[in-house]
Amino acid sequence: MERRVGEILEQLEGIIAARKAASTERSYTSQLLAGGVPKISKKVTEEAGELVEAAATESDERVVAEAADLFYHALVLLACRGLTLEQVETTLAGRFGMSGLEEKAARSSAS
Template identity: 45%
Template sequence: MSALERLAATIATRRGADPESSWTARLLASGPEKCAEKFGEEAIEAIIEAVRGDRARLTAEAADVLYHLLVMLAARGVTLAEVLAELERREGVSGISEKASRPD
């Protein structure tokens, strides 16, 4: 099991935890919109660090982005396994072809 899979499993177990004792539980209790907002904030912070060029800070922000992405997905009932299955479905397909096959 990868670190990302372990993180997703931990997030899933925190869904029912006390929001006073778990940041993940607090985020999930705040609703999917708040989880999406937090993901967006973290993504912007990662973009800023990518532009600045500080590898260590970008690495830390990227980890935050992955965590908040998984929380946002969990808030909407989407699992990491579903996302990985979609990536596997797309594997070996040209990005241009894949985008062209999407419905408008």
């Protein structure tokens, strides 16, 4: 069965939303959400560091596993804030057609 890119992330986003609504103590996701932005942010920072470290010294499989961990925790952080993958996708889509330097300058001037 072939999947389109992003399908699993959308499914994961739905599971995270269900855990947020159910708030069961037996769920790691629910425990993260109960800890709020500070707890989830700490995990995102940790996972980002692990990804960078793996990229420098470990196998491709380990890098992919760490990237998956980072994506998961980033989705939990978005859910905690009431934000969606669709919003991230819209932002990324809006960046097409301009160079990275132009995009960065546009963000800086908007701040």
